[in-house]
Every structure is written in C-alpha cells, then in structure tokens.
Amino acid sequence: MRVQHHHSAGGLVIRGQQVLLIAPRAGRWQLPKGHVEPGEAPPEAALREVREETGVRGRVVASLPSIAYTYDVETRVRIHKRVDYYLMTYVDGSETDSDPREVIVARWFEWDDALAQLSFENERDVVRAARRMAAGERAPG
Numbered sequence: 001m002r003v004q005h006h007h008s009a010g011g012l013v014i015r016g017q018q019v020l021l022i023a024p025r026a027g028r029w030q031l032p033k034g035h036v037e038p039g040e041a042p043p044e045a046a047l048r049e050v051r052e053e054t055g056v057r058g059r060v061v062a063s064l065p066s067i068a069y070t071y072d073v074e075t076r077v078r079i080h081k082r083v084d085y086y087l088m089t090y091v092d093g094s095e096t097d098s099d100p101r102e103v104i105v106a107r108w109f110e111w112d113d114a115l116a117q118l119s120f121e122n123e124r125d126v127v128r129a130a131r132r133m134a135a136g137e138r139a140p141g
Helices: 042-054 111-117 121-134
Strands: 002-015 018-025 028-030 033-035 056-063 067-073 077-093 105-110
Touching: 002 042, 002 056, 002 121, 018 042, 018 111, 033 042, 042 056, 042 077, 067 121, 077 121, 105 111, 111 121
Parallel strands: 002 077
Antiparallel strands: 002 018, 002 033, 018 028, 018 105, 056 077, 067 077
C-alpha cells in the first residue's frame, strides 16, 4: 500500500461564549480545516480555510494542540494526516456565508453543546484545550 503524508490547518473561532463548528455532511460536526498550500504558513492556511468553510473571518490568538491520524483510501493509499489547530477570535462575517461546496452548514454553539456535537474525540480534546485557554487556565502537564 502506498503511503502519503498530508498537512492541514484549521481553527476554532470563539465569539463570546460560543464556538463555530461545521457540518461537511449530515450527522457529522467538526472543526473547519483544510490543506496547507505550498508556500503557505499553517496559521495562514487555518485563517483561509476557516473563511472559506464558515464565511467567518477570525484572528489567530494562540496555537492549539495538533492532531494526527491515519486512514486508508480504499486499499490503495494510506494517508498519515497532521492537522495544526489555532484558537481564533471572531473578527467579522456570517456563518450563513459558508461555502455550500464545502459544508452543509456552519453554526455557533455554546462550549458544552459544541463538545457534545463534535464527531471526533481528538477534536473534542482540541476544544477542551481551547476552552481552558479562553478561560485563562493553564493546560495540564
């Protein structure tokens, strides 16, 4: 099986006590993210992807934990993916301007509701870290 390494970046936008999630397909909620383009720094990619997928513009305020995972594309290619996440504050824009080619809907959630909605545990870990940062707490460890 052929192996590929992919690098993506994404963000968690906060607005008051709400965070922004996307549903790229029915029944799946996640953080916005996408590929880092050649010559693009991960924070720049994160800002671009958040804008494209959510319709919202954010400002990076801190790095969040990265995640890594592996998945297979049929039986031909194994993808090793790393996603660098960034904590962002809301600048402007509306989630109603999300790209319909990328997502079904983008929606603001209260912290606890966002944690309950997220489809992947590794993204819940990212959101928990962001919540601690936003509250001014230090992450354990």
